[in-house]
Amino acid sequence: MLKTDYLSQLRQRNPLIHNITNIVVANYVANGLLALGASPIMSSAVEEMDELPAICQALVINIGTLTAEQVKAMLIAGKAANRHGIPVVLDPVGVGATCFRQQTVAQLLQEIQFSAIRGNAGEMAYLANVNWQTKGVDVGQGDADLDHVAKKIAQQYRCTAVISGAIDVISDGKQLAHIQNGTPLFPHITGSGCLLSAVCGAFLAVAQQHDFPALVEAATAYAIAGELAAKNLQPQQVGQFYTALLDKLATLDSTQVQQLARIDDD
Numbered sequence: 001m002l003k004t005d006y007l008s009q010l011r012q013r014n015p016l017i018h019n020i021t022n023i024v025v026a027n028y029v030a031n032g033l034l035a036l037g038a039s040p041i042m043s044s045a046v047e048e049m050d051e052l053p054a055i056c057q058a059l060v061i062n063i064g065t066l067t068a069e070q071v072k073a074m075l076i077a078g079k080a081a082n083r084h085g086i087p088v089v090l091d092p093v094g095v096g097a098t099c100f101r102q103q104t105v106a107q108l109l110q111e112i113q114f115s116a117i118r119g120n121a122g123e124m125a126y127l128a129n130v131n132w133q134t135k136g137v138d139v140g141q142g143d144a145d146l147d148h149v150a151k152k153i154a155q156q157y158r159c160t161a162v163i164s165g166a167i168d169v170i171s172d173g174k175q176l177a178h179i180q181n182g183t184p185l186f187p188h189i190t191g192s193g194c195l196l197s198a199v200c201g202a203f204l205a206v207a208q209q210h211d212f213p214a215l216v217e218a219a220t221a222y223a224i225a226g227e228l229a230a231k232n233l234q235p236q237q238v239g240q241f242y243t244a245l246l247d248k249l250a251t252l253d254s255t256q257v258q259q260l261a262r263i264d265d266d
């Protein structure tokens, strides 16, 4: 049962979300945030990383196409966001794949306090030091206990962990939620996870530190938008799904989210 309605607050307050993200998905993430009712600003210029968190309501850091210069920007922006008390989300894209990604994520986690870490099972298993066969930025394969992974990350980094997949697993270290909504079309478009991380930032921006319920609602609303977008589409209609997801993010309302939510709390 979903009792919150942060979606309506998000639309009323139209939070400004600073995204330091990858070159593959930047445009799609910006469009997704706009469709949902938030305002995106995409930037990783070192020169303005101190200033942007002062005018934004959340920061989302995504390591998908890292450069050394971008790492500097992430550290400055993350620390400024912590000083200003705005929520920071980490998307550790493909973290297990290379030493550069591993070292960068270790440094980000050391120097920045994140409100949420959102990744697929492969990325999150790496962070929890649990066995998994990852494949670049894709989820790969494994049979790890994802409840354990989510709890461990949440406790270790004092944040809420959001593991996306066929069933999303969310934990703040104590509570656990499992979200069954979604569509198998999701992993066939690039950026669907990156956009989910940005959506998590937009919900946290209006949640006044009720991070766990806000992230449960964010992941549920997003998965339901995908479910509705996939209705009447064939499994190969990936291009139409890509645009239909934006349309559904724009029209989704909280009544639909409450009626269609399939969540197990335990």
Ligand SMILES: Nc1ncnc2c1ncn2[C@@H]1O[C@H](COP(=O)(O)OP(=O)(O)OP(=O)(O)O)[C@@H](O)[C@H]1O
Pocket: 093, 119, 120, 121, 137, 138, 139, 164, 165, 166, 167, 168, 181, 182, 183, 184, 185, 186, 187, 189, 190, 191, 192, 193, 194, 195, 196, 219, 222, 223
């Ligand atoms: N097999 C599936 N069935 C239903 N929903 C899914 C499935 N796989 C992923 N999802 C949904 O897709 C969305 C994106 O999560 P996913 O785990 O695919 O992100 P990701 O691997 O980080 O993607 P990317 O790196 O391409 O941005 C989430 O809302 C998740 O619930």
Ligand SMILES: Cc1ncsc1CCO
Pocket: 022, 024, 025, 064, 065, 093, 137, 190, 191, 194
């Ligand atoms: C395909 C890809 N490569 C680096 S980032 C990215 C987007 C999905 O995470």
Ligand SMILES: [Mg+2]
Pocket: 093, 094, 119, 120, 137, 193, 194
């Ligand atoms: Mg991803």
